[in-house]
Amino acid sequence: MTVTFLMSAIAIGTVLLFGCIGETITEKAGHLNLGIPGIMCTGTVGGCLFVSFYMNSLEVIENASWIILILSSVFGAFLFASLTGAIYAVMTITFRCNQNITGLAITIFGNGLTQFLMHSYVDKTNFSTAGKIIAKCLPFADGSDGIVKVLFGHGFYVYLAIIIALITTFIFNRTKVGLNLRAIGENTATADAMGVNITLYKYVAILIGSGIAGFGGVFYIMDYVKGSWENASTIEAFGWLAIALVIFTLWKPNISIIGSYLFGALYIAAFVFGNISFSGREILKMLPYVITIVVLIVTSMMNKKENQPPASLGLSYFREDR
Amino acid sequence: MNKTVILQLKNITKKFGTKVIANNNVSLDVYKGEILSILGENGCGKTTLMNMVAGIYYPDSGKILINGEEVIIRSPRDAFEHKIGMIHQHFKLIDIFSAAQNVALGVEGEKFNLKEVNNRIKEMAKKYGFNINLDKKIYEMSVSEKQTVEILKVLYRGADILILDEPTAVLTPQEIRSLFKVLSAMRDDGKSIIIITHKLNEVMEISDRVTVLRKGDHIATVNTSETSEKELTEMMVGEKIDLNINRTEPKNSKLRLSVSNLTVKNPDGYNVVDNVSFEAFGGEILGIAGIAGSGQKELLEAIAGLNNYENGKLIYYHPKKNKPVSFFHKTYKRVMELANENAFIDEKGNDIDFTKLTKKEIKELVNSEKIIFKEDEVIDLKDKTPREIRELGIRLSFVPEDRLGMGLVGNMDIVDNMMLRSYRKGKSVFLDRKRPQDLADRIIEELKVNTPDSHTAVRKLSGGNVQKVLVGREIAAAPAILMTAYPVRGLDINSSYTIYNLLNEQKQKGVSVIFVGEDLDVLMALSDRILVLSGGKVSGIVDARTTTKDEIGLLMVQSKENGVTE
Numbered sequence: 001m002t003v004t005f006l007m008s009a010i011a012i013g014t015v016l017l018f019g020c021i022g023e024t025i026t027e028k029a030g031h032l033n034l035g036i037p038g039i040m041c042t043g044t045v046g047g048c049l050f051v052s053f054y055m056n057s058l059e060v061i062e063n064a065s066w067i068i069l070i071l072s073s074v075f076g077a078f079l080f081a082s083l084t085g086a087i088y089a090v091m092t093i094t095f096r097c098n099q100n101i102t103g104l105a106i107t108i109f110g111n112g113l114t115q116f117l118m119h120s121y122v123d124k125t126n127f128s129t130a131g132k133i134i135a136k137c138l139p140f141a142d143g144s145d146g147i148v149k150v151l152f153g154h155g156f157y158v159y160l161a162i163i164i165a166l167i168t169t170f171i172f173n174r175t176k177v178g179l180n181l182r183a184i185g186e187n188t189a190t191a192d193a194m195g196v197n198i199t200l201y202k203y204v205a206i207l208i209g210s211g212i213a214g215f216g217g218v219f220y221i222m223d224y225v226k227g228s229w230e231n232a233s234t235i236e237a238f239g240w241l242a243i244a245l246v247i248f249t250l251w252k253p254n255i256s257i258i259g260s261y262l263f264g265a266l267y268i269a270a271f272v273f274g275n276i277s278f279s280g281r282e283i284l285k286m287l288p289y290v291i292t293i294v295v296l297i298v299t300s301m302m303n304k305k306e307n308q309p310p311a312s313l314g315l316s317y318f319r320e321d322r
Numbered sequence: 323m324n325k326t327v328i329l330q331l332k333n334i335t336k337k338f339g340t341k342v343i344a345n346n347n348v349s350l351d352v353y354k355g356e357i358l359s360i361l362g363e364n365g366c367g368k369t370t371l372m373n374m375v376a377g378i379y380y381p382d383s384g385k386i387l388i389n390g391e392e393v394i395i396r397s398p399r400d401a402f403e404h405k406i407g408m409i410h411q412h413f414k415l416i417d418i419f420s421a422a423q424n425v426a427l428g429v430e431g432e433k434f435n436l437k438e439v440n441n442r443i444k445e446m447a448k449k450y451g452f453n454i455n456l457d458k459k460i461y462e463m464s465v466s467e468k469q470t471v472e473i474l475k476v477l478y479r480g481a482d483i484l485i486l487d488e489p490t491a492v493l494t495p496q497e498i499r500s501l502f503k504v505l506s507a508m509r510d511d512g513k514s515i516i517i518i519t520h521k522l523n524e525v526m527e528i529s530d531r532v533t534v535l536r537k538g539d540h541i542a543t544v545n546t547s548e549t550s551e552k553e554l555t556e557m558m559v560g561e562k563i564d565l566n567i568n569r570t571e572p573k574n575s576k577l578r579l580s581v582s583n584l585t586v587k588n589p590d591g592y593n594v595v596d597n598v599s600f601e602a603f604g605g606e607i608l609g610i611a612g613i614a615g616s617g618q619k620e621l622l623e624a625i626a627g628l629n630n631y632e633n634g635k636l637i638y639y640h641p642k643k644n645k646p647v648s649f650f651h652k653t654y655k656r657v658m659e660l661a662n663e664n665a666f667i668d669e670k671g672n673d674i675d676f677t678k679l680t681k682k683e684i685k686e687l688v689n690s691e692k693i694i695f696k697e698d699e700v701i702d703l704k705d706k707t708p709r710e711i712r713e714l715g716i717r718l719s720f721v722p723e724d725r726l727g728m729g730l731v732g733n734m735d736i737v738d739n740m741m742l743r744s745y746r747k748g749k750s751v752f753l754d755r756k757r758p759q760d761l762a763d764r765i766i767e768e769l770k771v772n773t774p775d776s777h778t779a780v781r782k783l784s785g786g787n788v789q790k791v792l793v794g795r796e797i798a799a800a801p802a803i804l805m806t807a808y809p810v811r812g813l814d815i816n817s818s819y820t821i822y823n824l825l826n827e828q829k830q831k832g833v834s835v836i837f838v839g840e841d842l843d844v845l846m847a848l849s850d851r852i853l854v855l856s857g858g859k860v861s862g863i864v865d866a867r868t869t870t871k872d873e874i875g876l877l878m879v880q881s882k883e884n885g886v887t888e
Contacts, residue, residue, distance in 0.1 A: 176426070176434035183416050183427050190414035193378070194428030194475070195399030303589070305418045305461050319378065 037239020038110020043214020046080025081214020
């Protein structure tokens with residue numbers, strides 16, 4: 001019971017973690033991307049589409065290679081998600097549209113497009129087989145139980161998320177690229193005056209951030225629910241939770257590893273503890289948002305500048321504007 | 323002159339839109355190892371010109387040559403590549419970064435290693451005589467420390483041409499002196515320094531040559547040693563102007579505000595205003611001097627009701643004496659309350675007994691303006707809201723460093739900004755746009771605000787014009803106490819004197835003017851009395867007519883020497 005609970009918490013947490021890192025990278029560049037839920041959806045389609053291409057090209061589907069499945073799902077998810085992110089990027093960077101409205105539009109668009117494509121073009125027949133292969137864990141953890149299973153019994157994506165979170169933290173804090181990126185989010189005009197290529201940084205941050213967020217959806221469908229498409233609408237809900245998580249983790253990807261597992265645990269608790277009433281379950285599902293609000297209040301009361309959102313978040317930038 | 327030309331501007335023209343010509347056919351040479359001042363009025367295009375050298379703007383026509391070769395500077399990055407660095411008036415620093423991180427920002431082509439950055443900065447600081455703590459975060463720094471970081475940033479990139487936009491606008495005399503020392507050291511090291519300024523005395527003190535711009539045109543470039551302040555002023559303004567502040571003796575001054583034992587704590591629990599007591603009278607200008615951050619802002623805000631004070635008393639004497647009741651109060655209830663307090667007399671000076679009169683008769687008497695106040699009303703400001711205090715006639719116009727921070731909304735036009743103070747007036751549910759429009763037009767005309775029209779967003783105006791709008795609006799409200807802080811911060815001579823004259827006019831009207839200033843010469847020429855703050859304490863109140871700069875300077879640093887502050 002505990003093992004199942006923790007495994008599920010980490011799995012849901014991983015979905016959130018991908019979304020959260022993606023959104024954090026975008027926000028560090030000064031762009032509030034409310035399109036993340038939609039982008040996670042289109043990322044899912046991309047991953048699924050490439051997986052189905054591969055599966056359909058095989059004669060014996062049970063012989064599908066783990067590495068090719070992983071690669072095709074990663075590639076497809078990143079491609080579709082960053083393409084959707086590119087729409088957002090063009091609108092908000094080049095045309096300086098309002099970021100909130102653009103983001104919301106992207107979410108609605110992405111969700112709709114996903115439902116349309118998944119129900120018409122994507123061949124889902126071999127998904128359950130593909131899902132089983134993608135979800136394979138490390139050989140030595142196979143069939144284990146207890147703490148070993150909780151730590152090592154997951155599929156590739158769970159570890160990918162942690163690695164990306166750690167790399168992102170390193171880039172933010174230890175490299176010049178990170179310094180420049182954070183500077184853009186804090187004070188775009190200053191970064192510009194210091195000779196940082198604002199447009200390039202913003203585009204790259206949004207494209208990479210979106211691509212990473214896209215992994216969340218494909219992981220959920222292919223690994224966690226093993227190729228079933230029935231609960232796909234929850235991906236959008238995860239997207240919103242991921243945005244809340246960004247605030248909860250104070251824009252720090254390393255904290256977001258812990259934060260996402262906590263959110264995942266709160267989310268899944270509602271399902272694992274089956275003997276609670278419907279209303280009790282809904283209250284549990286609300287908890288992450290309540291905690292986020294509490295964190296917002298606490299950090300704003302502490303008034304520590306380092307824990308505030310990037311100062312230029314949500315503002316369009318045009319050099320000759322006064 | 324036997325010097326090498328490092329930077330040449332040839333026939334530079336820049337227009338904003340179709341109407342505004344910021345620079346018209348400007349040509350200019352800068353030599354290696356000199357300090358060149360660019361002098362000019364507010365909005366004469368001096369910052370725009372330098373922004374084109376620094377890559378912020380791109381000229382419409384004309385050439386920029388460096389070491390004799392034509393260069394194209396499309397971005398600040400290009401400027402850095404040509405070893406040009408600009409220190410902007412509004413600092414371009416990342417608040418949550420440390421000094422060293424800010425310096426390292428955007429530097430290309432070397433491995434990122436903060437330790438090495440630190441060492442290199444320390445070396446430079448030693449060479450030119452800077453004093454800086456590199457691990458300090460920008461938001462914890464004073465203005466002059468921030469400026470130091472800006473200069474280091476530019477030097478770190480190996481700039482040979484440094485452009486400083488109004489570098490002394492927010493510095494204390496001591497800080498200006500150390501800045502000038504650093505600038506001289508850099509000049510002696512072979513760097514070319516361009517200072518954009520409108521302060522004549524500084525031009526004379528620091529620069530080797532002066533370029534004067536007027537309304538976008540290049541008027542002349544002269545050697546500082548061969549010119550005088552007077553000549554420069556004439557070139558700058560284009561006509562002879564009277565630069566005297568016409569200070570009159572205060573007459574029939576009446577007590578307006580009495581502050582006793584006022585203490586204000588900042589969020590860290592430190593007394594920013596410490597046991598301050600003073601009185602302000604109508605018909606006089608009370609100057610407030612002090613090093614930046616000595617509690618000036620907090621003191622004024624406490625009076626205006628904008629922040630809570632720890633303890634102390636603020637008593638306001640509402641100037642009602644000999645004014646008719648109907649001027650202030652129209653409701654029967656309030657009039658009767660005041661009558662019970664025995665606040666009224668009739669025209670002949672006799673007490674009035676309301677008890678025998680009917681309600682209707684009282685109303686008639688009040689409306690005929692025959693009942694007047696006996697004395698000024700004594701009001702404790704403790705329980706009043708900022709709005710009530712404002713309506714009592716206590717007006718605050720505070721010009722913060724970023725100008726738009728307090729009192730004006732940048733994205734709204736001038737008329738709408740007027741309405742911020744008047745939208746509650748009028749009975750209709752719809753806004754009255756007529757009167758704010760009239761007021762905006764009047765301010766634009768009387769204060770010579772340079773704007774396309776009254777519907778231009780305030781943030782698009784230049785700094786001086788923004789200040790005129792702000793100060794003009796507060797004065798238009800016919801205040802009883804006018805508190806103004808740094809109203810001429812960053813303004814050119816003409817605009818500054820417009821504002822000084824406005825304050826003097828208010829004083830002659832019997833308004834009690836409280837003027838927080840930076841320039842001691844102006845404080846001494848404008849004020850009647852000067853209150854000196856030091857570390858939140860009153861270190862002295864002196865007569866502005868007899869005091870000396872040294873006396874005030876000593877008072878400004880007094881308690882610091884006793885180790886009370888910081």
